[in-house]
Amino acid sequence: MKSDIFILPVFIMLFSCTSGEKGAVMTYTVERGDFENTLTIDGYVEPLRSTTANCPPYIEGTVGFLVEDGTYVKEGEVVCIVEVAELQTRYDQLKADYEIAQVDLTKAQADLALRYTLLEAEVKTNEAETQIARLDSLQLKYAPPNQVKIKELELQQVTIQKNRFEKKLKALDVIRESEIKMQELKVRQLANRLQTAKDQLEALSIKAPKDGLAVRVTNWVTGKKLQVGDRVWHLMPLVNLPEFAGMKVIIQAPEADYRYINVGDSVTYTFDAMPDNGAYGKIQKKSPVGQERLPFLVVGDNNSKPSKVKFFDIEASIDSAQTMPDPGYTASCRILLKLLKDTLAVPQVAIFDEDSIRVVYVKRGRKFDMQQVQIGLSSPKEAVITSGLQGGEEISLMKPPSSSLRKRLLLLPADSTRNTPADSLSNEIS
Numbered sequence: 555m556k557s558d559i560f561i562l563p564v565f566i567m568l569f570s571c572t573s574g575e576k577g578a579v580m581t582y583t584v585e586r587g588d589f590e591n592t593l594t595i596d597g598y599v600e601p602l603r604s605t606t607a608n609c610p611p612y613i614e615g616t617v618g619f620l621v622e623d624g625t626y627v628k629e630g631e632v633v634c635i636v637e638v639a640e641l642q643t644r645y646d647q648l649k650a651d652y653e654i655a656q657v658d659l660t661k662a663q664a665d666l667a668l669r670y671t672l673l674e675a676e677v678k679t680n681e682a683e684t685q686i687a688r689l690d691s692l693q694l695k696y697a698p699p700n701q702v703k704i705k706e707l708e709l710q711q712v713t714i715q716k717n718r719f720e721k722k723l724k725a726l727d728v729i730r731e732s733e734i735k736m737q738e739l740k741v742r743q744l745a746n747r748l749q750t751a752k753d754q755l756e757a758l759s760i761k762a763p764k765d766g767l768a769v770r771v772t773n774w775v776t777g778k779k780l781q782v783g784d785r786v787w788h789l790m791p792l793v794n795l796p797e798f799a800g801m802k803v804i805i806q807a808p809e810a811d812y813r814y815i816n817v818g819d820s821v822t823y824t825f826d827a828m829p830d831n832g833a834y835g836k837i838q839k840k841s842p843v844g845q846e847r848l849p850f851l852v853v854g855d856n857n858s859k860p861s862k863v864k865f866f867d868i869e870a871s872i873d874s875a876q877t878m879p880d881p882g883y884t885a886s887c888r889i890l891l892k893l894l895k896d897t898l899a900v901p902q903v904a905i906f907d908e909d910s911i912r913v914v915y916v917k918r919g920r921k922f923d924m925q926q927v928q929i930g931l932s933s934p935k936e937a938v939i940t941s942g943l944q945g946g947e948e949i950s951l952m953k954p955p956s957s958s959l960r961k962r963l964l965l966l967p968a969d970s971t972r973n974t975p976a977d978s979l980s981n982e983i984s
Contacts, residue, residue, distance in 0.1 A: 579958070580951045581917055582904055584943050589899040591892040591933035593814065597805035597870070598772055599825075599883040601796030605764050606771075607633055610757040614638070614787040620780060621793060623770050623882060627762040633793045634760040636786055641758070645751040652744040659737040666733065766795030769881045774845050777806060777865070779882070796881045803835065805868040805887050809844060812866045814891055821870045822888040825879050833875035837889070841867040892931055898939040904949050905929070905937055911964075914943070915950040921960035922950055928965065941965055 609615075615638035627633055762768065770780045771791045780792060803823060807815060815837060823833040844864030870887065872878070879885070905927070906913050912929055915922040927942030942965060943949075 579917075579922075579954050581948045582901060582951055584898055584900055584939075584945050584947045584949060586896055586898055586945050589892070589894040589897050589931060589933075589936060589938050590890060591931065591936075593807075593811050593889045593891060595805050595807050595811060595887050595889065597803045597823075597868075597885045597887045599801050599872075599879045599881055599885060600804050601794070601798065601881050602800035602802055604769075604794040604796040604881075605766065606791045607760050607763060607793040607795070609636060609786045609788060609790040609792055610754065610760070611788055613641075613754070613758070614785070615641075615758070617780065617782050617784050617786060617792075620770060620782050621768045623768070623779070625768045627766065627768050627795075629762055629764050631762050632759050633762050633768050636758045636760065638758060641751065641754055645748070645755055648744060648748045648751050652741070652748050655737070655741045655744050659734070659741050662733055662737050666729070760792060762793075762795060764795055769794045769796060772804070794881065798878075801872050801878055801881065802838070803870045803872060803885050803887060805870055805889075806865045807868050809864045809866065812840070812844070812868070815840065815868060815889055816891075820890040822890075823872065823875075823885045824888075826884045826886075828877065828879060828883070831876045831879065833872050833879070833885075835871040835873045837868060837870050839869040841869075892933075894931055894938060897930075898943055898945055899936045900939055900943070900949060901951065902932070902935060902937055904951050906953055914939075915954050915959075916943075916963075917948040917950060918960065920958070922954045922958050923961045923963050924959060925963045926965045 613636060615636045617634060618637035619632070619635040621627060621633040771794055772778065773780050773784055774790070776784070780786075786792065803821070805821075817837050817840060819837045821835050821837060823835065825831055825833075844866045846864055900914065904914055906915070908924065911926050913924050913926050916925045925942050925947075928940045930938035930940040932938065
């Protein structure tokens with residue numbers, strides 16, 4: 555595909571504005587060559603193998619600190635801190651509840667101990683009174699019957715009190731065991747929840763799993779390098795520590811282009827940070843699931859609606875390069891979708907629809923013939939001519955005025971599948 559095709563629309567606009575008054579028509583000479591249908595999409599360089607520091611599981615928060623790109627870190631060094639205000643609030647509340655539960659447990663133990671001590675004192679007092687009553691009853695052996703009866707009743711009363719105190723002691727033992735166990739269980743539960751919250755808070759300080767060069771990952775939502783303030787969530791990659799043995803390119807293709815790209819397609823790379831460095835590779839893998847980006851809003855347009863376009867990750871190899879790029883470099887990826895060698899291809903702007911057929915205008919002398927053509931493979935810029943032209947013709951890049959038309963040349967039905975002489979069937983244009 556010729557390089558001048560890229561600037562044809564500009565030339566056409568200029569020509570139509572400046573030369574149209576003089577009757578000149580811009581033309582293009584048809585030549586045999588290679589037809590290429592390509593897509594150019596941005597991507598970024600990643601290592602083939604790397605160790606990744608991820609967001610902790612079941613966490614959603616914002617990045618409060620993030621190591622700078624290209625910083626060499628040691629194993630265990632903090633590379634990212636995720637801030638979760640709700641988790642800190644929960645931890646503070648659990649800590650307060652745990653301290654209150656400990657105080658309640660200590661108070662319950664003290665209260666029960668006091669009640670037990672007082673009851674034990676009453677039991678001992680009762681035992682002393684029982685002994686005294688028994689001694690008195692022995693001394694009243696020769697006393698009057700009434701006094702003996704009174705002492706016997708007193709002894710019965712002391713015995714009843716003793717039995718009641720013993721039952722109270724047993725009941726208090728049961729109460730103490732039950733209440734204390736409940737309080738202890740509450741303290742243990744709060745301690746476990748507090749430890750879990752503490753572990754989650756500590757996990758928000760994400761540490762390097764190994765020594766290496768820290769590289770910020772590309773945010774799935776924004777399509778840019780992760781920044782302080784970005785939202786992160788469950789197991790989302792945050793920082794890569796790459797191995798520099800090999801590199802690959804992650805291409806983020808919009809849904810409209812994704813369907814045309816196939817595994818095995820060739821890719822040519824250029825890098826913004828290395829303009830003189832070229833590289834080549836192939837499409838290796840296509841992600842089946844797309845990610846919706848943040849809304850793309852038109853500046854100054856308050857009525858613009860969020861974009862619904864999905865972007866798909868496509869992995870491509872770097873098989874050869876003048877200099878292997880570093881991780882994180884952005885790349886312009888030219889993907890070769892179709893290649894047809896030694897064929898006739900003309901600019902799309904030179905092909906016109908006339909009465910349900912495709913035609914080009916072939917210049918012959920000062921006049922033009924309307925020539926019917928058959929189209930094969932095509933791209934947004936070019937189309938392959940399978941019938942109607944043989945090469946060497948000079949065709950118009952704009953529709954000539956009717957006064958410049960000479961003949962209408964149509965293809966015979968039998969010749970519609972192969973290259974046909976331009977005068978297959980001629981009709982004079984009146």
